[in-house]
Amino acid sequence: MNESSPRPRAPDGRMKSPTVDAFFEPRTCSVQYVLSDPSSGRCALIDPVLDYDETCGATATISADGLLAFARERGLTIDWILDTHPHADHFSAAGYLREKTGAKTAIGEHVTKVQTLWKAIYNLPDTFRTDGSQWDRLFADGEIFRVGNLDVSVLFSPGHTLASISYVAGDAAFIHDTLLMPDFGTARCDFPGGDAQALWGSIQRILALPDLTRLFCGHDYQPGGRPPAWESTVAEQRASNVHLTQAGDEATFAALRRARDATLPMPKLILHALQVNIAGGRLPASESNGTSYLRLPLNALKR
Numbered sequence: 001m002n003e004s005s006p007r008p009r010a011p012d013g014r015m016k017s018p019t020v021d022a023f024f025e026p027r028t029c030s031v032q033y034v035l036s037d038p039s040s041g042r043c044a045l046i047d048p049v050l051d052y053d054e055t056c057g058a059t060a061t062i063s064a065d066g067l068l069a070f071a072r073e074r075g076l077t078i079d080w081i082l083d084t085h086p087h088a089d090h091f092s093a094a095g096y097l098r099e100k101t102g103a104k105t106a107i108g109e110h111v112t113k114v115q116t117l118w119k120a121i122y123n124l125p126d127t128f129r130t131d132g133s134q135w136d137r138l139f140a141d142g143e144i145f146r147v148g149n150l151d152v153s154v155l156f157s158p159g160h161t162l163a164s165i166s167y168v169a170g171d172a173a174f175i176h177d178t179l180l181m182p183d184f185g186t187a188r189c190d191f192p193g194g195d196a197q198a199l200w201g202s203i204q205r206i207l208a209l210p211d212l213t214r215l216f217c218g219h220d221y222q223p224g225g226r227p228p229a230w231e232s233t234v235a236e237q238r239a240s241n242v243h244l245t246q247a248g249d250e251a252t253f254a255a256l257r258r259a260r261d262a263t264l265p266m267p268k269l270i271l272h273a274l275q276v277n278i279a280g281g282r283l284p285a286s287e288s289n290g291t292s293y294l295r296l297p298l299n300a301l302k303r
């Protein structure tokens with residue numbers, strides 16, 4: 001599923017309202033994005049999904065290949081493969097897409113903390129590096145990089161994970177698992193390293209963006225069975241986000257978030273996904289028989 005959202009150029013020639021195309025991945029309710037600059041034909045892929053069927057351990061590149069086909073059709077050159085955080089519900093396709101395109105991969109610099117945390121959970125060997133060197137670039141809060149003629153700034157936005165960042169380009173912000181659609185609320189904070197108070201702080205940073213900023217979230221769980229949606233604005237979130245309207249301060253929000261998280265089962269792929277995603281979206285190396293194996297720690301995430 002794809003929805004294009006082209007916007008006009010600002011008078012100074014700088015793209016203030018970049019083109020955003022969204023691709024909903026229904027198996028994990030994830031939203032993948034292509035952020036592009038028509039003036040240069042350059043683009044970034046944000047939160048691409050590597051397909052995975054846990055019932056048989058099969059991976060596939062249908063979603064990622066769809067992004068590549070889209071870029072090819074539009075004549076776009078892929079400069080960046082960006083993740084907002086190490087995902088717990090799907091494999092990142094960053095490793096695959098880097099191999100296919102040679103584009104640079106990036107994530108937030110605090111991914112090193114997530115690597116350290118999960119290296120211990122998985123009891124990974126000493127050779128597993130926790131310095132973030134699995135990505136080409138680690139972004140710090142406030143850092144600015146370019147996609148063609150677009151300036152993209154990095155907003156550190158932890159809470160859902162220790163390392164989450166948002167990407168802000170003109171009037172578009174990719175806010176992953178912070179605020180979800182207003183009728184669903186906010187992202188959970190109960191994974192290792194999650195923190196409801198930190199999420200509140202991140203949400204305040206996002207709500208401080210201009211009212212008409214287009215907010216693109218990382219998932220949509222289609223409450224009430226409505227069609228998938230992923231775009232809102234700061235003004236809409238302020239007015240109608242079901243968690244923000246119930247909780248107007250940090251302590252109330254954190255209590256609400258923790259109470260809700262206590263009712264949620266762990267995502268079914270969390271133990272599958274993190275070991276791939278802390279390695280930059282790379283599957284474990286093949287063993288002597290040519291097969292790659294995942295590790296499954298028992299009783300590591302007892303609630």
Ligand SMILES: [Fe+2]
Pocket residue numbers: 085086087088089160177218
């Ligand atoms: Fe997530």
